[in-house]
Amino acid sequence: MKQKNSVELRGLSEVLWSFRREFLVVGVFSMVVNLLMLTPTIYMLQVYDRVMMSQSYMTLIVVSLLALFLFGVMAFAEWARSILLVRTGVKLDQALSKRVFKASFLSYLNPAETAPSKAFGDLTVLRQFMTGNGVFAFFDVPWIPIYLAVLFMLHPWLGAVALLFAVVQGAIAWQGHAATQKAQSVTALAQADAQNFLQSKLRNVEVLSAMGMQGSLYQRWKAKQHKALVMSGASQNKVGTVTAVSKFVRYAQQSMSLAVGAWLVTRGEISPGAMIAGNVLMGRALAPIDLLVGTWPQFLTSKDAYGRLQKLLGFQHAGREKTMTQAPLGNLKIEQLVVKVAGREKPVLDGVSFVALPGTVTVVLGPSGCGKSTLARSMLGIWPGYEGRILLDEQPIEQWTRESLGVHVGYLPQDIELFDGTIAENIARIGEVNSEQVIEAAEAAGLHQMILRFPQGYDSRVGQGGSFLSGGQRQRIGLARALYGKPMLVVLDEPNANLDDEGEAALMKAVQLIKAQGKTVVLISHRPGVIQVADRLVILQDGKLVASGPRDGVLEALKKQKESAAAAALPAA
Template sequence: MGKQASYTIRGIGSLLWFVFGLSGIINILALTGAFYMMQVYDRALTSGSVPTLLWLSAIAIGLYLFQGLFDIIRSQILVRFAANIDAKIAPLVHKVVIEMPRFGYAPAEAVERGRDVDTVRGFLSGAGPVALFDLPWIPVYLIFVWLLHPVLGMLTLGGAIFLSCLTLAAELLSRRHARDLARTSVHRNVVADNHLRNGDVLYSMGMTERALDRFEQANVRHIDAQTATSDISGTFAGISKVLRMMLQSAILGVGAYLTIKGDMSAGSIIASSIITGKALAPVDQAIAQWKGVMAARRSWSRIKDTLGVLNRPDTRFDLPAPSETLTVENITTVAPTSGTVLLTDVSFQLKAGQALALIGPSGGGKTTLVRSILGIWPALRGAIRVDGADLKQWPTEFFTSNIGYLPQDVSLMDGTIAENISRFDDDANARKIFRAAKTAGIHDLIVRMPSGYQTDIGVAGQVLSAGQRQRVALARALYDDPFLVVLDEPNSNLDAEGEQALGEAILKVRERGGIVILVAHRPSILQYVDMVGVVQGGRLVSFGPKDDVVKTPANVSTPPRYPMPQSMPQPMSIAAE
């Protein structure tokens, strides 16, 4: 992926050089009108020859057609170039965007990185690149006007320099406002995203008006920054337009004076006015498009930074499927957003067929520990090893086929039940889907639905109840018999039947030689595990066989909240124990 990103960026140069050359042809052909007027006034009119006029007109029409054809080709190249950039880069950027929230970035900021691709595509397929590609060819027009008369050339050159200074001034004055615009845009999107995700709470607790006030404040700051940026761009565009018209009139006046003095022909007056307008038009267009230029440049810079993450050397290797151990070696984990230490020097080892329940007070670090084990929050120090190999050494396929995860906040994707269980695998095996659903104890419930496994669950699984969503997510975690199954409060929304199915699923994973780690708040789930770890204050204060840990409250500073039931059902026989 990283190499592909670098190749994509480097491959842009050759096409841009081609478009630059094509722009040169177009700008040279743009001299057609000036040459035509000079020949009509100085040759056809003075000679009174109609055939000469017809031939001049035919040649001019042919050149105009070529100019139009090349202009169309340039436009279509830029549109397709923009689409090609989007097609190649958007998936790479999206790959990084998906991972940004786990490194402390707000979801809205991650989405903004994804929109950078749209900004660049919109700019490349618009009028901005045309103005930029025409700018370097201004000397062609200046030379032409200079050949008509040096005075006109100096006047045109002075106007071009002055307008170029306006462009530079627009860049310098709008740079700070552009940064403010980007910052306020992200903040406004963060506020909107928070309100969207908490709509039910806002309505039910009468917080809607307060939420609107917060959004209004963020929106006003964004509008102010946008207005300041637009004011600068609009002001300089207006000044540029007026100066260009004044300069063209000055060229006509000076040209008329030189013609009266006998230093120029009548046709040269018209030609110089036309070419002066052509020479200054790219500067005028660049100033008008400067807001888009800055937005595209800012977005492209962020895209390169985003793709830079993919250029890191890949140390992963195709290792054999795991089957033996999970080892946590002295890991320390910090919060991505604040850098606060959440876990300190946690170590333990699990063998195939074992199940570990993590217990302890809320906020003690249990969820942080399982997220660290899965690599969602990279450990600051220490290592997570599977069969002795660091987690970073395992290929992507390791995560897709050997890890199952049921997060605390269950989230399903828009699609069918079968698609969600199979993790949207294009080559999903129906038998594996059925086996995962049966292991999670939800097969009978699914087949009773009108569309069965093809039931569309809607956005975030709205069609299903909270308990049904949790059981479908459990089936997703169990799909394809992963070696490591991590369950964060898997029974929080389950009834007695669902909890019984969960327990049986844990036992089946253990039977086939898998490892289960679960965060437990209900003591009833402990009957299905053989190992218990007590996490408190960011440390693993106790770890060992279930009976030893639960019956030894002296290991923790507060009494355990997990009294074992008097009658403990014996787990099924496990060959690996």
């Protein structure tokens, strides 16, 4: 397991480097292809300068059969390197898809991350470039000096003309890179901004429709989309200019090389066969540069995708290498926890410390915005970064892999997110459904009878995001999901926010049941009514710890504090 994790933790460049053997074989096949690209040139020379002079049919047949054989070998090499690149692309996707999938989820926890959902699109872009014409151009470019050398052997003037056009096309490729790189990057960011804006608003379509907000949001989206279109147009204009100039140079090269060859034939310095062969060979010599110019936009796009993937895969929690082999006892300890958010000077949580013990209910109280939900995410080890220590059974919680820790943890977030599937599948955490455990979790959440009233019972579908259910039903199913498998640590964030009296009574009963089973329960709320089930209280105010300890002691201390404050205020009145 440790070796597997070490492989998964490799950087993107290391993963790509692991495919060096496949690309080396592609390079060998490319060498064969480029060597045999000389076949048409040699064949023309033989036909014009040998067959036509000797009038020998046998020589023509032998030369033609040999040329056909070499063309067959060249076609096989082309096919082999294409197939190898396709298979390499599949292996590359398999090597990175799991890591990209996990990193995408982790990056959503990062408040500074804007578009982790683009990760798989970036992976596709990178894979397609690395297994397409861009790679062929990379392997073909080193053969340009070989072709130029053959042209110089035919005649120095032919080699000089080819060298001149090679320099010109190389300069065009370089200038194209300088002119389009920044424009392409800015355009991609603008397009992503417009797309992300629209996708984020579609998640709240009910509010937008009910309150007639589409018009205002359309104007905002239109401004972002117009900005993206303007930038895209400017970028395409630059790319189009580079492509047009490159085409002009290529057509001029074809004509000028033929003109120089004809001039040399009239002077008797080369044969007509050498003239035609030189023209074909010059086109082949400059084809890789032309291919580089043509694939330059894809190169820039894949370069940006590589940078985003490198950054995304670098966003990992520290540790995450150990596998939890046995259920924890549930001793949770928070020591001097400090949580900061990018762009905000004041910490969301500042020096928070408390303990939550097995067989007890710890209630965290505080007004909205005091950091309660951030505390919930932190104590579960899913906040991207913090200072201080979060210990589970005296071990840092961030060292465990999410898969091994998750089965021992139950979490009911403030915003309930259900997945398109059946009620049973959602309670079973979208894993293999254990019917007994699903029913047990539903009964613990006081949900069993309600589910049986659905037309298909536990097999009823909840719709995308639980759209077929009410807010209270979603919250109670989320509670059952948190209790599935009898986790040792259960964190409930505002679990009664959408519950009616019946649902809240079922919640209190469920909390008492979990406590009786010896589990550790942390219940976060801003409603004082949950104090009745508390064994310990944690009071937060503006991100700081106001009080922490056994319930009765904290309540008594708060009471005395209020009395003292009231007494101190009397003389002033």
